[in-house]
Amino acid sequence: MTQGKKGTITLTDNENTVSVHSYAAAVGKMEGDGPLGSYFDYVSKGAQLGEPTWEKSESKLQKYAFDMALRKGQLTREDVSFYFAGDLLNQCTVSAYSARESNIPYLGQYGACSTMAQTLAMAGVFSRGNNSYCAAITSSHFCSAERQFRFPINYGGVRPPTAQWTATAAGCCITGTEDKSPYLSKATIGIVRDMGEKDANNMGAAMAGAAYDSLSRHFDNTNTTPSDYDGIFTGDLGQVGSDILKELFIKEGRDISMVHNDCGLMLYDRNEQDVHAGGSGCGCSASVLCGYILPGVESGKFKRILFAATGALMSTTFVQQGESIPGISHVVEITHERI
Amino acid sequence: MDILLEYLKAFLVGGILCVIGQLLIDITKLTPARILVSFVVAGVILGALDIYEPVIDFAGAGATVPLTGFGNMLAKGMREAIDKDGFIGIFTGGFSACAAGVCAAIVFGFLVSIIFKKTDRTLQE
Amino acid sequence: MNITKKEYKTIAKKHEGTSKLYITLPKTFLIGGFICCIGQFFINLYSYLGLDIEKSGIMTTVTLVFLSALLTGLGLYERIAKHAGAGTLVPVTGFANAVVSPAMEFKSEGLILGTAAKMFVIAGPVIVYGILAAFIYGIIYYITGLFM
Numbered sequence: 038m039t040q041g042k043k044g045t046i047t048l049t050d051n052e053n054t055v056s057v058h059s060y061a062a063a064v065g066k067m068e069g070d071g072p073l074g075s076y077f078d079y080v081s082k083g084a085q086l087g088e089p090t091w092e093k094s095e096s097k098l099q100k101y102a103f104d105m106a107l108r109k110g111q112l113t114r115e116d117v118s119f120y121f122a123g124d125l126l127n128q129c130t131v132s133a134y135s136a137r138e139s140n141i142p143y144l145g146q147y148g149a150c151s152t153m154a155q156t157l158a159m160a161g162v163f164s165r166g167n168n169s170y171c172a173a174i175t176s177s178h179f180c181s182a183e184r185q186f187r188f189p190i191n192y193g194g195v196r197p198p199t200a201q202w203t204a205t206a207a208g209c210c211i212t213g214t215e216d217k218s219p220y221l222s223k224a225t226i227g228i229v230r231d232m233g234e235k236d237a238n239n240m241g242a243a244m245a246g247a248a249y250d251s252l253s254r255h256f257d258n259t260n261t262t263p264s265d266y267d268g269i270f271t272g273d274l275g276q277v278g279s280d281i282l283k284e285l286f287i288k289e290g291r292d293i294s295m296v297h298n299d300c301g302l303m304l305y306d307r308n309e310q311d312v313h314a315g316g317s318g319c320g321c322s323a324s325v326l327c328g329y330i331l332p333g334v335e336s337g338k339f340k341r342i343l344f345a346a347t348g349a350l351m352s353t354t355f356v357q358q359g360e361s362i363p364g365i366s367h368v369v370e371i372t373h374e375r376i
Numbered sequence: 377m378d379i380l381l382e383y384l385k386a387f388l389v390g391g392i393l394c395v396i397g398q399l400l401i402d403i404t405k406l407t408p409a410r411i412l413v414s415f416v417v418a419g420v421i422l423g424a425l426d427i428y429e430p431v432i433d434f435a436g437a438g439a440t441v442p443l444t445g446f447g448n449m450l451a452k453g454m455r456e457a458i459d460k461d462g463f464i465g466i467f468t469g470g471f472s473a474c475a476a477g478v479c480a481a482i483v484f485g486f487l488v489s490i491i492f493k494k495t496d497r498t499l500q501e
Numbered sequence: 502m503n504i505t506k507k508e509y510k511t512i513a514k515k516h517e518g519t520s521k522l523y524i525t526l527p528k529t530f531l532i533g534g535f536i537c538c539i540g541q542f543f544i545n546l547y548s549y550l551g552l553d554i555e556k557s558g559i560m561t562t563v564t565l566v567f568l569s570a571l572l573t574g575l576g577l578y579e580r581i582a583k584h585a586g587a588g589t590l591v592p593v594t595g596f597a598n599a600v601v602s603p604a605m606e607f608k609s610e611g612l613i614l615g616t617a618a619k620m621f622v623i624a625g626p627v628i629v630y631g632i633l634a635a636f637i638y639g640i641i642y643y644i645t646g647l648f649m
Contacts, residue, residue, distance in 0.1 A: 065498050066498060066499060067498045067499075083496045083498070083499055084496045084497075084498040084499070085496055089609070090609045091609075179497070179498050180496070180497065180498070183497075184606050184607075188602070188623065189602035189603045189605065189606030189607070189623075190494065190495055190497045190576075190579070190602070190605075190606055191494075191495055191497075191573050191574075191576060191578060191579050191598070191601070191602040191605055191606065192579065192598060192599060192602035192603070192606075192623065193578050193579045193581070193582025193583070193585075193589050193590065193595065193598050193602075194408045194582070194590075195401050195408055195582070195586045195587065195590065197401075197405070197520065198518050198519065198520055199517055199518065205498055230502065232506055232509045232510075232513070233506040233509070233510060234513065236405070239513075239517065242513040242516075242517070245513070246502070246504070246509055249502075249504075250502050276516075276518075277513075277516050277517060277518065280516040281509075281512055281513050281516050284512050284515075284516070285504065285509075285512065288504075288512075289503070311583065314518075379545070382541060382545075383538050383541055383542075386534075386537045386538050386540070386541040387534035387535070387537060387538050388534065389537070390533055390534045390536065390537025390538070390540075390592070391529075391530035391531065391533050391534030391537070391588075392530070393533065393591055394529050394530060394532075394533025394534070394585075394587045394588045394590075394591045394592070395526055395529050395530050395533070395587070396587075397529075397586075397587030397590060397591040398525055398526055398529040398586045398587035398588070399522075399526070400587075401520075401586065401587055402519065402520040402522060402525060408590055408623075409623060409626055409627075411587065411590065411591075412590065412591075412595070412596070412599070412624075412626070412627045413626050413627055413630045415591060416627050416630060416631040416634070417630050417631070417634045419631075420631060420634035420635050420638060421634070421638075423638075424638040424641075424642075435537075436540075436541050436544060437537045437538070437539075437540030437541035437543075437544050437561065438534070438537040438540075438541070440540065440544075440558055440561070440562075441536060441537045441540035441561075441565065441592045441593055441594075442533075442537070442591045442592050442593070443591055443592070443593065443595070443596060443627070445593070446593060446596070446627075446631065447631055447634070447635075450631050450632070450634070450635035451634075451635055451638055453635070454635045454636075454638055454639040454642065455642055457639075458639060458642055458643050458646065462643075463643060465639065465643075466636060466639035466640060466643055467636075469635065469639055470631070470632040470635040470636060470639070471632065473635070474628070474631065474632075476559045476562055476563055477562045477563070477566060477593060477596070478628065480562070480563040480566040480567065480597075481566050481570070481596065481597050481600040481601070481624070482600070482620065484566060484567050484570035484571075484597070484601065485570055485597070485600045485601040485604040485620055486604060486616065486617075486620075487570075488570045488571065488573060488574035488601050488604070488605060489574075489601070489604035489605045489608050489616050490608075491574065492574035492575065492605060494605060494606065494608075494609075495576030495579075495605075497576070497579065
């Protein structure tokens with residue numbers, strides 16, 4: 038048995054290709070007002086989307102992203118053979134509720150804010166294995182996340198500067214095996230890394246260690262260096278986490294600061310929008326990937342990029358019990374040309 | 377002039393008590409819930425030691441409106457209840473002292489939750 | 502991973518950033534002080550209307566709780582609090598906000614298990630520890646009273 042490098046899976050090689058057939062991003066108003074606003078396929082007028090509860094609003098956002106990705110790829114639901122979806126809410130329910138009308142075999146995914154990379158890697162593997170279209174969808178919603186993880190919307194609690202703003206956004210990629218850009222080249226699955234951070238309001242610090250670990254392993258396993266890529270996009274480390282990540286790499290002698298950017302910093306204008314250390318939530322990296330990064334790779338603006346979504350695998354229960362917060366990061370390498 | 381001085385004293389003392397809370401948030405990273413609890417307990421202790429009443433005499437609402445005033449009210453109510461009813465007062469004093477505030481919060485809280493629609497905070501940025 | 506938790510912590514600490522006290526504290530002071538002035542206004546008003554000092558204090562608390570509930574319902578309290586920090590947290594209006602906001606938020610789970618059950622999810626500890634502290638004081642006060 039020929040063994041691959043630990044944790045890294047090859048999706049596109051000499052015999053097979055795995056690519057993103059179509060993709061779409063649906064976001065809320067605040068995200069639409071941000072610097073990437075014009076890149077998104079759908080911007081809602083408010084966070085409610087005509088639904089009575091925030092949970093249903095989020096589900097609807099997922100459905101929008103999925104339907105638009107299908108339309109853009111000229112597919113119907115019947116063409117999709119597996120449905121991978123994830124979100125932040127209890128037991129991954131938003132995804133289950135958005136999937137219940139799809140009539141597609143469903144696998145719920147949870148990787149906190151790293152879920153977009155997780156679903157994308159899973160969909161890529163299933164596409165290659167089954168030679169079919171698979172959907173990778175994730176979402177988050179400020180109001181539904183806030184009421185589950187923090188405080189009621191109208192509570193005047195104080196947010197520390199390290200806190201991040203959960204994005205109201207969803208992204209959907211439909212993977213297939215066509216020989217076309219953007220290619221899903223490789224994926225490195227993250228190892229759960231706990232750096233001892235206990236502050237649930239400082240998730241950037243909880244996740245930066247995991248991002249450093251996964252990116253390093255990806256460089257090692259693929260014999261590449263940061264300069265081989267023209268973009269390294271971390272999920273949502275925010276300002277605090279990004280600074281930590283860059284310093285970790287400089288310490289090691291590999292400088293990523295020339296090509297690094299963070300979805301949590303790209304989604305909002307932090308001078309104008311009150312998001313503290315930046316955006317977060319599964320929808321943050323999902324919408325930036327589907328709205329900005331993938332079109333860039335498809336057009337050739339980016340030749341070869343790494344998408345490293347990061348997640349803080351915490352729950353309020355564990356945090357209140359005094360446990361530190363484990364982080365994870367999955368890396369997906371996406372290329373304009375077949376490598 | 378007197379009335380202006382009264383407002384000035386309320387403003388200064390109330391402001392300072394809030395600043396203490398903010399310093400606790402910024403420096404010690406105590407969560408808001410812990411700060412509220414600390415303020416109330418501190419108020420009970422200061423009230424029990426008869427330290428808080430002079431502050432109220434000086435600052436009026438500047439000392440009664442912050443949650444330390446709430447704590448002081450609990451201590452004061454406890455003392456009065458025991459003076460009046462003896463042993464039973466230990467059990468009735470606390471709740472009678474804060475009855476109005478808590479009842480108002482419950483009633484208005486319930487009414488507001490019935491009447492008002494939820495707020496879309498993502499629109500307010 | 503070639504980095505220890507301790508080394509990581511030093512790096513993380515460096516990038517944490519702190520609240521800018523010169524911005525937060527003045528706003529806290531001004532807004533907190535202002536809320537107390539509103540309280541003073543109502544104390545004076547109720548005294549003027551003939552209530553004794555104790556009753557006007559109680560009515561002032563009720564009035565402030567009402568105003569805070571109203572602002573919370575309109576979605577304005579949180580917007581002020583964003584600037585005020587502890588300035589809106591420490592006054593009794595902050596207590597009311599802590600009761601009203603979960604009552605509103607969890608209405609979607611029903612009036613019993615949502616609104617009512619979650620009403621004191623934030624403010625509950627304040628009452629519990631306030632009553633406990635007062636109870637302990639009551640015991641001490643009662644016992645010392647027996648021997649005096």
